[in-house]
Amino acid sequence: MNKSGLVIRLAIVIVFTAVIVGLITTQLFYRFTFLNEQALGEQSINQLYNTVSPTASIASYLGDKELAEEVVNGLISNDIVTSAAIKTDVLMVKSDNYFKSSDTLEFVLFSPFQKERRVGVLLVKANKGYLAEKANKISATNTFVVAVEAFIITVISILVTYFVITRPILSIGKALHSISPGTNERIDKPTSHQHSEIGQLADDVNELLVKAEQQMLREKSLRNEVQVLELRFRMLFENSTSAIVLVEPQGDILLYNETFEKLIETLQLPLKKNYGNYLQDLFILKKELHEQIKIAFANNESATAELELISSREEKMWVQVVVTQLITDDYQENYQITLHDISKRKQQISLLDQKANYDSLTNLLNRQATEQHLKQLASAKNPFALIMMDLNDFKPINDIFGHDAGDEILIHVASQLLKNLRKADVLSRWGGDEFVIVLPDASKEEVINVCAKLSSALSKPLHLSQHNKSVFVTASMGISFFPDDEVELIELIRLADKAMYKVKKDKSVDKELYLAFASDMSKPASNSQPS
């Protein structure tokens, strides 16, 4: 049984109280009894005196020893008298054990006939031991009674408190202990406490249990909702075809989805925790990304950019990057970066671009694209040289060997020309057997050099396998300079064209001639018209 349990504690308190109260009561009662007995003893002695006083008076008066002895013997035969004596002028009669002491009671004896005449003294000693013994006896009885009473009260108190208070409370406690909150379990109200405070306690506990159950149910349903919602969010996030990444301002990745993982795998990069600010290390043009972000964030917008990803693969990968600033509940700045794969679209666009701007046979820029390019250079005020080239005697070859051979020759020419041009230079098929070459920032000497190289490259024979015949191709080139010769593009082209026809015309005279500058022929040939 629990040492600090209610029953034990209560029992200890009650027993302790009973013992203390019993002791105090007994002691007090003993004192009272003793005093009372003493008073009673004195009273008894007084009564005894009253009884014997006439005889004692006579004995004293007459000085009669026998009578005095009778009185003394009569007195000491009482329990409360230890010893007694009668003393007169002539007589001293006393019991055997009499001796004079301070606690001796003295009664003056007068003459029976003359009330004022003293004849002697009656001396009596009370039996203190007898009185104390009597008091003790009474007290012992009383102590026993008190002890029995205390025992009965203690037992009854303990039983009553146990059955009326402690047990019902313990039963409530036990029931409460075995109940798991949130269920529909309830505590039974003790039958004898339907309307008492303990019953009220049970009611209150049950009310609390009801509330707890309701709360638990509410929380459960809420948790379920949150779970469902989370599942959906996760589905959205994980199944997104776009890579979604949540990063901190320093570039640490907080969260990423499977698509991002796959993307990194595709790029054959190691999966890292940090790819720099805004994942910049993944892109070829970091600068553009930062610029776009700067502009967008200044306007409180999401930044969008189309960027090419770093990849060791041949196939280029393009993504549309959307960077959104997110402020969390605790005022922390995070970025949501979404990468939409736009490689296919880019490919399609470049294919369309190819179709629109390139000649399908030679894969060189077509006339339209070249014109566009020239316009750009002109508007940028970028100086350049424009070479208009036409193949000599191409038509007869075409007629003799057929179009397939013609096409073969055109491809051959294009590749030869391309081999001898710089990267910044532009080679385009202007139409038929006409080519336009743009040399940016080229001087006249450079142009002469280039043209010489081109001419010699063309002079190599081409073996037509179908016809088992080698052919030679030569070309005529007319050159004009922007902006030195002309600022208007149409006029500039016309000038180069004119110079080229001039070469064709003069070829009959000088077989080796293959180029002419528009600036050289402007004056002497101002009147002549191309044929």
Next chain:
Amino acid sequence: MKQFTKTISLFLLVLCFSIQAQEPIAVVVNKANPVDQLTRSELIDLFMGKYVAFPDDSKAMPVELKGENDLKVNFYQNLVGMPLSRVNAYWSRLRFTGRKRVAIFQANEADLVDYIIANEQAIGYVPQSLITEDLKVVYILNE
């Protein structure tokens, strides 16, 4: 105060009447007895049995009347303030302890007077009216 005085005077009047009603009792001895006067205590001691001698140590013999004589009743009433029955009871008690009363009993007052005249140690009581030359008065009760 006036009431008090009145009560006192009434009391005195009643007292005077009672005294008048009873004749004083004289205690007498033989003329030859050397004792001339006795105190009340000495008188009591002699008649109640404490002493059997006069103060001068000469033997004394109290003379008593027999029965319930009015004089006897009056005498004890006046001497010790007790009715005769109680005086008799006193003597009865003493008799149990073995003490014997020393006294001469006479049948009447005349015999009593005669005895006193005849005995030198005798002492007795008589009404004042019966006092003769042959008797010596030592105490007068109820004066």
